[in-house]
């Protein structure tokens with residue numbers, strides 16, 4: 001078997017999330033160096049505050065200020081910080097019950113080493129220099145040798161409250177397409193289109209995914225198809241896609257390559273967009289260094305009979 | 314209306330650190346064929362199909378629809394999917410069979426964690442406002458739970474090490490496990506958890522077949538009857554929970570009837586050593602119960618499949634006559650956030 005292909009794959013999204021009244025007050029408070037909790041149905045003060053009671057699911061709205069000082073309830077020493085975590089030097093993950101709160105908040109504790117951390121340790125918030133209304137407005141916690149800090153007297157009402165957060169998320173993968181698609185991509189490098197045939201129903205799948213979706217069986221017999229094919233159906237694209245250097249309007253089509261039992265899709269060129277039709281015979285156009293056909297163009301053959309491709313629509 | 318529903322077949326892949334040469338459907342297909350072969354059923358004979366998986370693991374959108382290629386879903390089948398462990402897919406299939414709409418169900422799940430960085434991927438399931446922006450990885454959260462248990466006097470580092478050691482020792486008898494036999498306890502990953510306290514990251518898949526009533530007896534000489542099954546969730550905020558206890562596991566077990574009579578076997582889904590301490594306490598398991606004879610999740614933890622494998626392993630022991638009443642547990646989320654308990658019984662021999 002040929003070597004399996006691999007490529008880096010980055011999945012990255014800026015998630016834009018709107019806040020409800022409680023989350024908005026809490027995160028706006030952090031921006032103003034104020035910590036707010038919410039009073040639960042049983043009278044407990046929850047920090048960070050939630051909009052619905054964790055036990056009764058009642059709506060919670062009664063905001064209560066708590067101190068920026070508190071006590072570690074459990075901890076874990078992280079000697080190798082990972083991307084995105086609050087500190088780049090070794091730190092302790094901590095759950096902290098702030099003075100005045102009955103529940104604990106997860107964050108990082110900046111400490112010289114694990115020997116300096118224990119459950120029961122007194123800590124205080126170290127505020128971030130630039131604050132935007134996000135949990136990261138707390139830069140981290142730091143040891144605090146003293147009494148609970150005084151409250152600011154906040155009522156939870158702020159000018160210009162934050163209404164949402166933008167949470168960036170990035171995950172890095174090393175993608176491998178598996179056996180069947182590796183073989184398909186390797187063939188494309190030789191400008192050949194190779195599908196796979198189902199051992200039971202004999203259909204040829206292009207591109208192959210390793211299984212016949214009708215029979216649920218592995219496909220292993222490789223079958224070269226095309227290069228010519230028939231347009232089975234198409235659409236006219238009128239809106240330019242971002243990062244795509246193709247003039248609109250253009251035609252995107254399903255093409256049944258000769259010998260294939262599944263249509264693949266590609267752009268049609270070399271013909272005015274309004275002259276493309278079902279049954280049009282086409283062939284691939286390769287450009288230097290490309291790993292797949294740039295587009296398909298008419299071969300000049302007579303159009304295929306509808307009956308010849310109607311099963312592939 | 315009540316119906317007796319049983320697990321009648323179970324199959325799983327070997328769990329491996331990477332499966333680069335296989336797409337997800339290529340990894341899954343042999344397991345689907347194997348579990349169908351055990352019953353002689355074809356896809357067309359199956360009344361309902363339900364799967365569990367997560368696209369985040371391999372970073373591949375709509376992977377569960379591609380995985381359906383391995384089932385043979387044409388003509389269209391009755392099908393559903395859950396974005397969590399396959400044990401919850403089994404729960405959905407069980408309810409479907411209870412309605413009488415189907416007599417047999419195929420349940421499968423798979424996880425291909427090797428393409429990504431699992432510790433980071435799992436941060437994306439956390440509260441997006443207060444927690445996910447801090448990127449606390451899965452080992453860090455489990456370590457907070459372990460330290461809470463140590464502070465409470467429920468365990469210590471050597472007791473935790475013993476859990477991992479015992480699990481991997483019995484896993485030598487499980488050809489599917491990823492880590493079989495002793496490994497060094499190793500350095501801290503996130504203190505107090507060391508390498509030996511953490512599950513290996515691996516790729517794998519599992520499948521079971523459920524059948525109702527007489528159909529179950531036709532398909533299996535000793536069906537593993539589901540006497541009860543229930544799942545419960547806890548508050549999502551870690552700071553609200555008592556991390557040394559698992560009230561959701563206890564409640565699910567109560568509702569599943571686990572405490573009505575003793576079980577002889579238990580398969581616990583405890584990816585981290587300290588979580589076995591929590592579960593044994595919540596489920597009131599004493600030394601008379603054979604726990605995790607498969608080696609458990611600390612020997613092989615394919616995401617989305619490891620919980621279903623617990624049900625499958627417990628059922629397989631009933632099938633083989635090695636257990637008369639077994640408890641299976643599955644978990645999802647950080648620090649045992651969500652828990653499922655099933656009680657399986659064989660008929661008297």
Ligand SMILES: [Zn+2]
Nearest residue numbers: 198201212215
């Ligand atoms: Zn076929």
